[in-house]
Amino acid sequence: MSAIRLLVLGAVRQHGRAHGYQVRNDLEYWGAHEWSNAKPGSIYHALKQMAKQGLLHAHEIAPSTAGGPPRTEYEVTEKGTEEYLTLLRGSLTAYDQRPDVLSAALGFMVDLDREEVLELLEERVLAIEEWRKAVTEYYTPEDGPEQLGHIGEIMNFWVTSADTGAQWTRGLIERIRSGAYVFSGEGNPFVGVLADDEENPYATGESHPGDAR
Amino acid sequence: MSAIRLLVLGAVRQHGRAHGYQVRNDLEYWGAHEWSNAKPGSIYHALKQMAKQGLLHAHEIAPSTAGGPPRTEYEVTEKGTEEYLTLLRGSLTAYDQRPDVLSAALGFMVDLDREEVLELLEERVLAIEEWRKAVTEYYTPEDGPEQLGHIGEIMNFWVTSADTGAQWTRGLIERIRSGAYVFSGEGNPFVGVLADDEENPYATGESHPGDAR
DNA sequence: GCAGCATTAATCAAGTTTGACTAGGTGCCT
DNA sequence: AGGCACCTAGTCAAACTTGATTAATGCTGC
Numbered sequence: 001m002s003a004i005r006l007l008v009l010g011a012v013r014q015h016g017r018a019h020g021y022q023v024r025n026d027l028e029y030w031g032a033h034e035w036s037n038a039k040p041g042s043i044y045h046a047l048k049q050m051a052k053q054g055l056l057h058a059h060e061i062a063p064s065t066a067g068g069p070p071r072t073e074y075e076v077t078e079k080g081t082e083e084y085l086t087l088l089r090g091s092l093t094a095y096d097q098r099p100d101v102l103s104a105a106l107g108f109m110v111d112l113d114r115e116e117v118l119e120l121l122e123e124r125v126l127a128i129e130e131w132r133k134a135v136t137e138y139y140t141p142e143d144g145p146e147q148l149g150h151i152g153e154i155m156n157f158w159v160t161s162a163d164t165g166a167q168w169t170r171g172l173i174e175r176i177r178s179g180a181y182v183f184s185g186e187g188n189p190f191v192g193v194l195a196d197d198e199e200n201p202y203a204t205g206e207s208h209p210g211d212a213r
Numbered sequence: 214m215s216a217i218r219l220l221v222l223g224a225v226r227q228h229g230r231a232h233g234y235q236v237r238n239d240l241e242y243w244g245a246h247e248w249s250n251a252k253p254g255s256i257y258h259a260l261k262q263m264a265k266q267g268l269l270h271a272h273e274i275a276p277s278t279a280g281g282p283p284r285t286e287y288e289v290t291e292k293g294t295e296e297y298l299t300l301l302r303g304s305l306t307a308y309d310q311r312p313d314v315l316s317a318a319l320g321f322m323v324d325l326d327r328e329e330v331l332e333l334l335e336e337r338v339l340a341i342e343e344w345r346k347a348v349t350e351y352y353t354p355e356d357g358p359e360q361l362g363h364i365g366e367i368m369n370f371w372v373t374s375a376d377t378g379a380q381w382t383r384g385l386i387e388r389i390r391s392g393a394y395v396f397s398g399e400g401n402p403f404v405g406v407l408a409d410d411e412e413n414p415y416a417t418g419e420s421h422p423g424d425a426r
Numbered sequence: 427g428c429a430g431c432a433t434t435a436a437t438c439a440a441g442t443t444t445g446a447c448t449a450g451g452t453g454c455c456t
Numbered sequence: 457a458g459g460c461a462c463c464t465a466g467t468c469a470a471a472c473t474t475g476a477t478t479a480a481t482g483c484t485g486c
Contacts, residue, residue, distance in 0.1 A: 002443085004443090020465070020466070021464065021466080030367075031367070031368075034348075035310070037444085040465090041442090041443065041466095042442075042443055045442070045443080049442085069449070069465050069467090071464090071465060071466080072466095099371070102370065103367045103371070107364060150320075150323050150393075150395075151320060155244075161312060164373070168373050168374075181362060233435070233436070234434065234435050234436080237435085250473065250474085252474060253435090253436075253437095253475090254475075255472075255474080257435090259472090282437090282478090282479060282481095283436095284435060
């Protein structure tokens with residue numbers, strides 16, 4: 001599962017009601033085009049697909065106010081909100097070693113209670129540790145790991161990634177526990193969307209060096 | 214770009230000539246089904262696609278010797294070898310933060326010279342550092358990073374990943390420089406394929422805990 | 427000697443992703 | 457007044473991925 005559904009649901013939800021281009025713009029504002037597969041096609045596809053599945057409600061809307069083809073506005077349904085929360089909780093908990101899923105979840109974590117986020121992240125640490133154990137046990141030949149030759153570097157790489165991932169998560173838990181950020185039910189939330197008339201300070205210019213994807 | 218083409222080309226190449234099921238088995242032997250999208254469908258698709266593109270040559274072959282439908286054997290063409298080396302070099306160099314690509318490349322790095330691998334990995338470190346710089350510059354508001362609120366955790370996560378990725382790469386360079394592993398042109402290579410009659414000691418049983426994908 | 431099950435090998439439909447392309451409108455320069 | 461560049465909003469075909477399913481054969485117990 002990629003991060004696209006979570007991103008799109010979260011973006012629409014923050015607006016209350018949004019059309020595709022708006023979502024596309026928000027995701028760009030968040031830098032999501034750099035670290036996730038948030039291409040136009042994927043976004044519009046996700047919107048349509050989720051509308052078909054009843055997670056979003058599609059309003060037919062008049063021609064755009066600012067050029068371009070007529071646009072459809074979407075709204076998150078109740079079922080969509082449930083799905084959103086499920087995806088969000090799952091993305092915070094599970095270790096699936098795709099950075100985009102965790103990144104998306106970090107952007108939305110404040111939609112949950114502080115206490116719940118802490119629990120989910122603790123669970124994440126446990127999941128990573130379990131995964132690490134499974135990998136090392138599964139992938140260690142009887143005659144010792146030297147038998148693997150350079151193939152052992154693959155396992156070494158996974159294990160290192162798991163360890164640093166756990167370490168980073170512990171740091172995040174620490175920061176949240178000591179009061180960082182504003183979570184659900186704690187006063188006026190941090191809003192990360194662009195207003196209709198606001199220009200995007202991070203608008204895509206040329207791509208950045210090192211974008212290997 | 215996913216790792217599937219590199220994996221399939223590399224697997225076929227190590228056999229000289231292989232059918233889909235053999236490739237599938239090798240990848241499982243390497244644990245690739247755990248950390249890459251090496252599902253049967255993807256493998257067979259990649260084989261056909263690359264045959265169509267002239268990277269592989271497809272031999273029509275008699276019915277299987279051991280049950281099942283008739284099988285097609287593939288062989289890497291000259292063009293395929295070129296593509297393979299290009300993919301391999303690119304995957305060692307570029308930082309695209311998908312662990313599967315690097316994992317696959319690690320498995321095949323010994324097809325290159327020791328010196329070249331060291332150069333490619335040095336380049337990788339540089340690419341990571343450049344990427345890190347681009348990210349921090351691009352994503353730091355004028356009023357200081359505190360303005361980002363919890364969104365800053367996303368950037369923090371990328372940057373941390375980049376740093377540990379660079380650190381790990383430096384460790385690998387060190388190990389290779391001090392003589393670890395057997396590279397191209399250094400005597401009998403380490404072979405990581407299953408012979409026809411050999412059984413897979415890591416055959417898929419049930420899945421492992423923490424397999425979130 | 428054959429019913430039932432496992433194994434081998436591959437296909438298929440449904441869903442997703444990609445990146446290029448379309449097409450209308452606005453503003454600016456000359 | 458013409459034209460060109462750019463922005464807005466979205467579509468599309470081609471490629472890729474996924475997980476289930478099919479199809480052929482061998483093995484095993486009765």
